[in-house]
Amino acid sequence: MKVTLVPSTVAGSGPEHFQFASSTVINGTVAIDAGCLGYFCSPEQQARVRHVLLTHSHADHIASLPIFVENAYEGNSECVTIHGTEEVLECCQRDLFNERIWPDFLALSARNDKPFLRMSRVVPGQTLTLEGLRIRAVNLNHVVPTVGYLVADDHSAAAFVSDTGPTEEVWELANATPNLKGVFLEATFPNEMEWLAAVSRHLTPLQVAHEVKKLKRPVRIIITHIKPRYQKQVIAELQGLGIPSLEIAQFGVPYTL
Numbered sequence: 119m120k121v122t123l124v125p126s127t128v129a130g131s132g133p134e135h136f137q138f139a140s141s142t143v144i145n146g147t148v149a150i151d152a153g154c155l156g157y158f159c160s161p162e163q164q165a166r167v168r169h170v171l172l173t174h175s176h177a178d179h180i181a182s183l184p185i186f187v188e189n190a191y192e193g194n195s196e197c198v199t200i201h202g203t204e205e206v207l208e209c210c211q212r213d214l215f216n217e218r219i220w221p222d223f224l225a226l227s228a229r230n231d232k233p234f235l236r237m238s239r240v241v242p243g244q245t246l247t248l249e250g251l252r253i254r255a256v257n258l259n260h261v262v263p264t265v266g267y268l269v270a271d272d273h274s275a276a277a278f279v280s281d282t283g284p285t286e287e288v289w290e291l292a293n294a295t296p297n298l299k300g301v302f303l304e305a306t307f308p309n310e311m312e313w314l315a316a317v318s319r320h321l322t323p324l325q326v327a328h329e330v331k332k333l334k335r336p337v338r339i340i341i342t343h344i345k346p347r348y349q350k351q352v353i354a355e356l357q358g359l360g361i362p363s364l365e366i367a368q369f370g371v372p373y374t375l
């Protein structure tokens with residue numbers, strides 16, 4: 119499985135990359151979130167992505183979704199499908215594709231044999247198969263309804279755990295996933311801002327250490343979603359944890375899991 123974290127800045131790369139928004143592309147064809155997906159590579163490469171799995175409705179995860187849907191439009195009977203929980207799909211319809219922020223692509227698609235997009239409801243606990251990947255959503259602990267995803271092919275599996283505060287179910291599922299090779303886990307605020315992490319339901323490095331202990335498998339822990347403003351401090355605190363399996367995410371370079 120090839121997993122690429124989409125860069126979200128026009129300057130900086132490698133460990134100095136600032137993550138302003140969230141999007142992940144798996145095997146070039148399935149994406150998780152669309153914070154920056156609409157600015158990724160070329161329109162042709164965006165058009166290879168036929169499925170977008172949304173975690174939740176926050177702007178850093180959906181900001182470029184309207185741009186992406188337009189870029190990926192090929193003018194034939196196939197189109198992009200947006201997958202999300204009922205709450206997230208309702209938000210996309212009401213707050214994005216609403217004839218004000220962007221055209222109502224759903225209404226346009228309903229009366230068109232060349233649709234722009236489809237929406238498909240994700241139900242946590244059920245397994246969905248897309249492009250050879252088995253995908254399962256699991257509820258996380260965030261201020262709006264949010265799911266993480268466990269994604270598996272015949273060789274490996276990865277868990278995408280963001281945005282969330284301390285949580286349990288995803289770790290139980292991860293522990294029951296035989297080929298789990300990596301967990302992409304958030305660490306948003308520095309330790310001294312635990313109060314803000316608590317009200318916004320995110321993790322600090324100390325809380326990451328606590329979460330990682332719930333994982334019984336020796337897998338790579340790849341840290342994402344560091345607030346750019348506090349990046350240096352969060353990275354120093356993460357490195358200070360002394361967890362050998364923990365690494366800071368690299369953007370634009372595919373992970374092979």
Ligand SMILES: [Zn+2]
Nearest residue numbers: 174176260281
């Ligand atoms: Zn969020």
Ligand SMILES: [Zn+2]
Nearest residue numbers: 176178179281
């Ligand atoms: Zn976020």
